[in-house]
Amino acid sequence: MTTHPSTDLARPAAHLVLCASARLVVALRQAAGRRATEQGLRHWPALDCRTPEQWLAAVRQEWALRGLCPHPTLARQPLSRVQEHWLWERLIGQRLGPEAPYLFDLAALARTAQEALALQLTWGVATGTGPPSAEQQQFQHWRADFERWCQQHGWATPEQLDAATVASLAAAQGLQQWPQQLSLAGFHRLNPLQQALLARMGELGVALQPWDEELPAPQIETASYPDPGAEIQAAARWAQQRLAADPRCRLAIVAPDLGELRQPLLDALEDALCPEALHPARAQQPRPYNVALGSxxxxxxxxxxxxxxxxxxxxxxxxxxxxxxxxxxxxxxxxxxxxxxxxxxxxxxxxxxxxxxxxxxxxxxxxxxxxxxxxxxxxxxxxxxxxxxxxxxxxxxxxxxxxxxxxxxxxxxxxxxxxxxxxxxxxxxxxxxxxxxxxxxxxxxxxxxxxxxxxxxxxxxxxxxxxxxxQPQTEGEPRLQVLGLLEASGQRFDAVWVLGLHAAAWPPPARPNPLLSIQAQRRAACPNASAAEQSAFAQQVQQRLLRSSATLCLSWPRTQGGHPCEPSAWLLQAAASAASGLAPASRAAPLATNWVDGVVRDGGPAQRLEARLDARAPALAPGETVRGGSALLRAQALCPAWAYFEFRLHARGLEEPVDGLDERARGSLLHLALARLWTHLRDSRTLQALMAPERAQVVAQAVAEALQQRAADPDQPPLTPRRLRLEQIRLQRLLLQWLALEARRPADFSVLAIEAKHAIDLDGLALRLQIDRVDRLDDGRLLVIDYKSGSAVDTRSWAEARLTEPQLPLYATWGDLGALHDLGAAPATAHPAGARPDPVAGALFAKVSLKKPAWAGLVAQAAFNPGGATVLDSARGRKRYPEADFPGWAEVLLHWRERLRECAAEIRRGEAAVRVPDEPALRHCRVLALLRLDERRRQWLALRASSPTPGCTPPVQPAKP
The missing domain is CATH 1.10.486.10 (PCRA; domain 4)
Incomplete structure (x- = not known):
């Protein structure tokens, strides 16, 4: 256990401790309480520690209660930070004119002016000796306006009140009782106002007593990691191991840029120290750590x-x-x-x-x-x-x-x-x-x-x-503190890890105030004035951190955002005396791949844990139906979990609203227009006999009927007249262009069915299908056609074990096409596997688009090819369908039938693993969030890193990165 040597309860009650930050005030009071508890005390005097601002405000309040006003400024009302900011913004806007809000960021200008005035009052930044810049001249006018307004309305800034209070201390020597002793804690440098405060306290007879901070020289370790993520994971693992070894130890993880690293640190620490907090019911349970910076x-x-x-x-x-x-x-x-x-x-x-x-x-x-x-x-x-x-x-x-x-x-x-x-x-x-x-x-x-x-x-x-x-109030006193470098000063820990010490982050870069003379800021040695000042400040912070713990680990990332990083000067100095030097650290042992592993590893109640493999869902019950048709089989082939979530659990992603029609609605409208068009045309001979004006008239009629059919649907949002006209023009152009391609087909055909509906039984899996179109060639063979309004169609999987585009193979091998006798007639009767009365000679995608209208798919012979499809016996066809595996067209159909049967069997068994061979294939997945690909990727990488056997793979492989 670490004790704070400066919390000696034997000190007299009239001892005042001034702290550099409010957080240090809380830390010292907690340390005093721990010390009293260890001594067995039941009552003890409270440690009087405050920030200088808090103490000076208390002095003013006491004077006010006594009716004393030793300085004219103290008669004014204090401006809050919000009031001061608003006043600066208002006065600056008045100076810059009515166009200022459109030309300038007035809020940022107000913040900068507020900071400039505070620097002048607390650090004594004087006006520059040379000619002022335009910005400095503007600030002089703004300050004059600000002080005039405050004078007229009786207001003062906190810095003005503090300065007046310090100046009045000597005059109020006999007006109240002053502390006998004064100590400073956590200060790296004192501004002129604080120095004046110490001088006045000395004049009042208050003894300045040094704050006992001496500790033995710490044991320093240095390390570097590939990137900030690996560094944070290593720090979280370090905290996990130290707290597991000694639950009473006090630890700190310190970062120069805590604002940037706050959320990654919180995520890593939650995974390492309290993974059960992921449960909504435990989201607000007390954490074993406390972060200095809130949100x-x-x-x-x-x-x-x-x-x-x-x-x-x-x-x-x-x-x-x-x-x-x-x-x-x-x-x-x-x-x-x-x-x-x-x-x-x-x-x-x-x-x-x-x-x-x-x-x-x-x-x-x-x-x-x-x-x-x-x-x-x-x-x-x-x-x-x-x-x-x-x-x-x-x-x-x-x-x-x-x-x-x-x-x-x-x-x-x-x-x-x-x-x-x-x-x-x-x-x-x-x-x-x-x-x-x-x-x-x-x-x-x-x-x-x-x-x-x-x-x-x-x-x-x-x-x-x-x-x-x-920042919500912290319950108790967490053993792990996550702090910035300034917040860590003056505190005591058993071990400290300082991360993120690359040259760009530490020492912090200079940031002089642009409204004040840079030379004047440097002469006043105020914060952020110059690189030399920042370096001296960093040295003081480093010295205090070296006295904060007996064990100190310093680390830095070798890259950040893809750019190489250099170690900070402090880390180079520390490495010279550290045994580890600056040798790159191996990536930290990964955190547990899931919270159950963490519970088991840390000796938790493993006997109460029940392991379940989420790759298997309940099998289909007898008589249970699953809606989805060919989309169900496609999802199962791409990722079984997708099929389970969307089609069995009926999960859906929310629609993204768009102006007009989205891609899906436009595709549906195109299907309607094509259906109406071929209802009028019926066959290729009729199409080829039409002259251009007649063809345009038929297309216009089909488009008008499709738009009317959509308008009659109460579930469809109405289109404005302008959008309706645009859709009409688009569809007419699209259909005329596509008919020109249809008219060039070498083989005559008649349209046997349009939007034909079928109910099939795929080895016990009941499916309802809707085939966009079926063409009958002159020799009686059939071509199954599916419309695609986009250009991306991939039929390569038709020769593989998993058919990721299964709709056409499904129609071609399981659809009851022999029952189609007249246009549009499609009795919904179940058709078991068996002989085909009307052989299918091809499966075709009609890519109806303005940019690249084309055919895609597979046909048995060249005579059946409408142009653009793959012929089985061609060189391109045999490259994809080797003759050894597919001697003829019948073997292709058999392959499709068997692969679809296997996919259906997976669905019936409840196969629901997350298997993603190609993540871009999930671009249309509506349950993508439920697949948790990022989480599974992290688990996969952690499992690979911790696997003792090369090539070890998990039972169900998640998406690869």
Whole structure:
């Protein structure tokens, strides 16, 4: 166990410790509590430790309670950071003119000016001796405006109040009791204001006592890793092993750029230390680690729901379906038990409405009876939308003071269903309180901003929530701390790992304020002023880290984002004294490939675990049917899990709304037009006899009939007249171009069937098929045709073990084509395997597209080839279908029949493994998220890395990277 030597309880109560950060204040108080507990004490005096800003504010508060005001500035009201920022933004905008919001980022300018004034007040940055730049001149004007406004209205910045307090300490010598001793903790350098504070405290007789921080020189190890991901995994594995060996040890993982690495670190630590937290019921359980840096308040789901609702109140709001979808599925809008109802409405909205839809249009659509999904009443959420519309049309009009908007918002959110019927967790309660605190901060802007429109106020609220860092309160004292380099200073640990120490990250690059003279900033030695200042600062931080633990591991990634990295200067210095030098570390032993492995490895209750192989689903029960037709067999051939999720569990991805028609809708419309066209033409002789005007007339009639048929479907969204005309022109061009290709076919044909429906029994698997078209040649042989509106068709799998394009082989070998006698006649009768009365001579894809219309597929003889298809006995055909395996056409049909039978047997047995030989083949998979390809890839790589036997493979191979 690590103890903090500076938390000596024997120190007098009048001992004050000033800390460099609020986090160090908490850490020292916790260390004092641990020390008292180890000594067996039941009561002990609290350690008086605060940041200088906290202590000076307490002094001002005590003076105010006594009615004392030893300095004129202390009579002013303190500006909050939000007020100060808003005031800077307002005054800068007034200086730059009415076009400023369109030409400049006023919020960024305000932040930079706010920082510049703070540097001048705390670091004594003077005006440059040379002629000022245009930016410096502008800042001088802005500062004059700012100070004039503060003087007139009686406000002061925190830095101004702190400076006035320090200047008044000597005058208030006899007004209160001062601490007897003062110590500093965690400071790397003192700014002039802090130095003045120490001088005044010395004048008051306060003794400056050194903070006891000496520890033996640490044992240093250095390592490098291929990339940041491998480095983070190694650090997580290190923490896992150290805590398993000694659960009471205190560890720290430190990163110079914690903001960039925060999320990858959280993911790795959760996998390593608490993988069971993946379960939704345990998502907010206490973690064995604590991260110093929180996330933006806007990233909290509860706050996100509030902002979504408030945005809908803007008069100029133009919401998209994505906005409405986010609201409909949001867990913090309306009672949770209504979520399934809202999900059904969202799915229907995505299918029937355009991407851009207003609140009024959504309400009008939802009130139509035919739009109501089965068992999904809209009463659950329509009242909330009506309330949104009422507020938008009335209450949110005009301008109000920020305090008036802030006072109304909580009630408006309640009326619109925010958090309705929900029980908040501890994290949710804290997030709600942080959101209300943001409303309270905006309410204090009245004197700074004046009346604002709803849009202006909401923009300020969103910016404030984005800049507010939210971090739920940590329960207990986690043994692992994840810190930035500054936060780690002054703390004590048993072991520390500092990662990310490449030259670009440490020392941090210089970042002088552009509104102040660079030379003046360098003379004042203020932070970020120069590379030399940053290097000196880094040296001080490094020295403190060297005294923070007896074991120190320093690491760096050799590449980042594909670019090579160099080690930092600190790491090079440490490597000179470390036994490991800078030799590259082997990739860390991988984390457990799943959380069950972790439980078993760490000695958990393995006897209570039940292992199940998810590659096998329940077999089909007798009489159980599976819908999907040829799409079911295609999905099974490409990835059995895809077929199981989509066709047996009926999982579906949500539709992506588009303007007009998407690719699928256009393909369906093309099928309708082709069906109507061949209903009129019937055979090749009729087509060839038509002159160009007559052919165009037939095409126009077929297109008009197809569009009318679509318009009569109540489930199809209507097209605007302009889009309807564009689709009409597109279809006419497409069909005329395709008929020119059909007219050049060498063999005469008649269309035997169009959109023919069949019910077949594929070895016990009942399927319903719909064949786009069947042509009969003059010799009585048949060609099975399937329309494709895209150009991508791959028939190579027809000669392989798994038919990934099975529809045409299925029609050709199992469809009851002999029952077709007249155009369109297709009795839905089951047809078992047996002799074929009408032999199929070819399986063809008709690629009907404007760019490259063509035929594709396979035919038995050259005489049957319409042009573009593969002939079995040609050189190209025999390259794909070797004669040794496929002596003739009958063997091809037999191959298709047997492969389809095997695929059907897999479905009946419940084969549901994730087998993906080619990831691009899944581009149309509607359940892609359920396949968890990224997770399986990581597990596969971890299993390969940990396999003791070369070539060891898992029982079910996931997608390869």
């Amino acid at each position: 933006a308040l806007t990233e909290q789901p509860l706050v996100g729901a509030a902002l979504l609702l408030l945005q809908r109140l803007c008069a100029a709001d133009e919401p998209t379906q994505a906005d409405w979808s986010a609201l409909l599925r949001h867990p913090h809008w309306l009672p949770p038990e209504q979520a399934p109802t809202r999900a059904q409405w969202e799915a229907r909205m995505r299918r029937t409405l355009p991407p851009q839809i207003s609140l009024a249009q959504l309400l009008e659509w939802a009130l139509q009876p035919r739009q109501r999904p089965p068992e999904a009443p809209a009463d659950a959420w329509l009242p909330a939308l009506r309330q949104l519309q009422t507020l938008r049309n009335g209450a949110c009009a005009g301008q109000r003071l920020p305090s008036a908007w802030s006072a109304s918002v909580p009630d408006w959110l309640r009326q619109c269903g925010w958090l309705q019927g929900q029980r908040l967790t501890s994290h949710g309660f804290q997030a709600r309180e942080a959101f209300f605190e943001a409303l309270h901060e905006l309410a204090a802007l009245d004197s700074c901003s004046g009346p604002l429109s709803w849009t202006q106020w909401l923009s300020a609220l969103r910016a404030l929530c984005h800049e507010t860092i939210f």
